[in-house]
Amino acid sequence: MNIDTTNTLELRNAMVDRLRESGIITDTRVEDAMRRVPRHLFIPQAHFQRAYTGESVVTHRDEQGVATSSVSEAGIVAVMLQQLDVQPGHRILEIGAGTGYNAALLAEMTGPAGTVTSIDIDAQVAREAAENLAAAGYDTVRVACGDGDLGDVTSAPFDRIIVTAGAWDLPHAWQEQLAPGGVLVVPLRMRGLTRSIALQWEDGRWRSRSMYECGFMPIRGLGGIAERNVQLGGDSGVFIRTDEGREADPEALGTALKHPPTVRWTGAITRNAKHVDLWLSHLDGFCRMIATAPALERGLVRPIYPWGSMAVVTSNSFAYLLQRPSGTDTDGKQLIELGVCAYGPDGDKLAAMVAGRMTAWQHARASLSDLWVEVYPADAANVPDGVLNITKRNTHVVIRSGS
Ligand SMILES: C[S@@+](CC[C@H](N)C(=O)[O-])C[C@H]1O[C@@H](n2cnc3c(N)ncnc32)[C@H](O)[C@@H]1O
Incomplete structure (x- = not known):
């Protein structure tokens, strides 16, 4: 060339x-x-x-x-x-x-x-x-x-x-x-x-x-840790991405996707979903839902990012975050309301649980703007409690907020 x-x-x-x-x-x-x-x-x-x-x-x-x-x-x-x-x-x-x-x-x-x-x-x-x-x-x-x-x-x-x-x-x-x-x-x-x-x-x-x-x-x-990308129903273009040993059943979740979802709007209004992932990662079954461009074009799912959304999965149901426009703030910036879209037999329960967590986020979000991380060796004594504590192979990761 x-x-x-x-x-x-x-x-x-x-x-x-x-x-x-x-x-x-x-x-x-x-x-x-x-x-x-x-x-x-x-x-x-x-x-x-x-x-x-x-x-x-x-x-x-x-x-x-x-x-x-x-x-x-x-x-x-x-x-x-x-x-x-x-x-x-x-x-x-x-x-x-x-x-x-x-x-x-x-x-x-x-x-x-x-x-x-x-x-x-x-x-x-x-x-x-x-x-x-x-x-x-x-x-x-x-x-x-x-x-x-x-x-x-x-x-x-x-x-x-x-x-x-x-x-x-x-x-x-x-x-x-x-x-x-x-x-x-x-x-x-x-x-x-x-x-x-x-x-x-x-x-x-x-x-x-x-x-x-x-x-x-x-x-x-x-x-390295195995990351699984489970395509729901085999060919939907909608994937559940899990890691650290979490499982997702492609058959059961593919069946769930074929039925009408439960949608719940949470009242959580924001400019962007910064650190919402961190907040939701406490939930059992926290994972990512990834959608291909054709799946998005078909309107199969409506995640908050072009790549997909934060999600929560059980053995037969899953829920992901979605958004809708919600006016503008005093600077004229677009606002969004976060919602939950849930599929499967546990859909209602999952949607209620995730929506509850989003309401809690709404109250805690001011403190989440100032986060820092401490990483302690696995054998450290007196590891403090943080917004999120994660035990890894070699270390304990603590996400803390405030100064
Ligand atoms: C996103 S790319 C890096 C981009 C790169 N810094 C550049 O400027 O183009 C990630 C790279 O990490 C390498 N990688 C993955 N695991 C690794 C490991 N355990 N040790 C060293 N390299 C690794 C991959 O082979 C890949 O080339």
């Missing part, structure tokens, strides 16, 4: 301008790096214009067609780099080399005095990342194939560790290989929801510095 370099520079600057204007890029060091790194050279399989839409581009899939590697969406790349707070001279470990794009940004930010090591569990992906980095002139980045759960003993310690796959837990190696005062940025998966969290190790536990909603493909290997 004949690529006009003036054109790619213009497209790149336009992408960065958009990220700045929308308030996503707030740090000039991240902005400068994103203006310098030619993103299109890291996705040679895609048309160069696509690289500068800023969208995520899947580069590898497994035999079932499930995405296993991609370049991440430019907005979340910028947010995570800001969370990481990279300084010139830093020693950095990236887990999830993917295309090598983020590693190039890290190399720009840490400069010639710093080092960047990027590892990927997939040998082919690691090879391609190294080729892309060399083609773009970032051959000082060390790319290795390995399981990120083990960190990278050969280059440790690190001032910064960034994980670019959804992690279920925090392995010991990340704490052991992070220098005192270092920062770990990780998309942490908690009951199916993911937050990019910047953490520092202090007083025997991780304490968050910032936290953003995001979505990432799950980490594989030693720290």
Whole structure:
């Protein structure tokens, strides 16, 4: 393909301008790096214009067609780099080399005095990342194939560790290989929801510095957990996504989907559903309902996001959140009312339970705007109670609110 370099520079600057204007890029060091790194050279399989839409581009899939590697969406790349707070001279470990794009940004930010090591569990992906980095002139980045759960003993310690796959837990190696005062940025998966969290190790536990909603493909290997995507009725295009050992019966739930649902409006009126997922994740059977574009076009389900909605599942019934317009606020911003749509023999009961939880959210939401996370080792004594406590293999995650 004949690529006009003036054109790619213009497209790149336009992408960065958009990220700045929308308030996503707030740090000039991240902005400068994103203006310098030619993103299109890291996705040679895609048309160069696509690289500068800023969208995520899947580069590898497994035999079932499930995405296993991609370049991440430019907005979340910028947010995570800001969370990481990279300084010139830093020693950095990236887990999830993917295309090598983020590693190039890290190399720009840490400069010639710093080092960047990027590892990927997939040998082919690691090879391609190294080729892309060399083609773009970032051959000082060390790319290795390995399981990120083990960190990278050969280059440790690190001032910064960034994980670019959804992690279920925090392995010991990340704490052991992070220098005192270092920062770990990780998309942490908690009951199916993911937050990019910047953490520092202090007083025997991780304490968050910032936290953003995001979505990432799950980490594989030693720290991996099976995620199930159960298609209801076999071909509906509506899936229940569960993890951490939760089950969903495709036959019973497919039958439930064929019957008219119970719809309950909750009176919970909001601009957006921020942290509602976290609030609902207390419920037994909390999961995600994912809908394909054809299922949405047929009006089979009406979830609150283009990808689907938060949901709750029992052995034969499920309920998901939906929304309807509810006027505007004093700034003229669109408001929505959240509702529940439930299917199956337990539908009425589920709808009432989820609606009750939404009413409680309505009262508690002010305190939910100020959340932070603490992560304690599995054997820690005196783990505090939070908005949400989750016990993992290596750790206890506590989501806390207030100051
Ligand atoms: C979203 S992609 C990373 C995007 C990448 N940072 C970029 O700039 O293109 C996630 C990557 O994590 C890798 N991965 C998954 N589990 C891993 C693990 N345990 N250790 C290292 N890499 C892993 C996948 O192979 C995939 O390439």
